[in-house]
Amino acid sequence: MKGLVKIIQTWTLIIIFIILLISFYNQMEENHLDLGKDAPIPTDLHPVVEENKNILIKQAAAIEIDVVITEGTRSISRQNKLFEQGRSTGGNIVTHAKGGESYHNYGLAIDYALRNSNGEIIWDIHYDGNNNGEPDWFEVAELAKGLGFEWGGDWSNFRDYPHLQMTFGLSISQLQRGLRPDYEENTEE
Known part of the structure; x- marks a missing residue:
């Protein structure tokens, strides 16, 4: 018992x-x-992302690569329109992220392209405009990674070659719940 x-x-x-x-x-x-x-959805790039974007452009120019930032912070509405592309609207699929599911929506991502010698904006990942035997696109990606960006071209699931992001250790789920990287904490690193 x-x-x-x-x-x-x-x-x-x-x-x-x-x-x-x-x-x-x-x-x-x-x-x-x-x-x-x-926690509002940001309308501008996070200050650290903005600063490193500008450094990236200068570093690329120093090795004769003309980088063009084609997109930064993106509204939820714009993200949804891009998600529809290649699905319910014409064109190729350019993203797998719906509105609120992209680091662009939180001011933590940028997209880039190159400007060739004719002044045209191009997305040719094999273009070697500075004639050093290496594709400029990959040179820019390496510079960006050196500044703390994550490059979408390294992803195995969906290679997003124009995409650069800084997550500050936050997941999309955390950002959706309102968590945001703090500027002061990230500038002390």
Whole structure:
């Protein structure tokens, strides 16, 4: 009989612990969701992304590569239109991210292209305008990675060659809940 009482007591404690754990988890989720209600979607690039974008353009110019930033912060509406491209509208698929699912929507990503010697903006990843035997596109990507950008051309799932982003360790899910990188924290690194 004493063994049965101990088993019942043990299971009662386990059940109480699980209930408390679930309650604590639900409270944490509510707090994160509340945080997101007050965090607006940025309309400009994050200051660190902006600064490193400008450094990238200067570094590329120093090796005779003319980089053009074709897009920075992107509205949710624009993101949805790009997502529709190649699906419900004409053209090729250019993104797998719907509105709110791209680092562009949070001011943490840029897209680039090159300007050739004729002044035309091109997306030719094999173009070697500075005639050093290396594709300019990949040279720019290496410069960007040296500045802390993640390059979409390194992705295995969907190679997005024009895309550069800085996540600051935040996932899209965290950004959707309203978490944002802090400027002061990231400039001290």
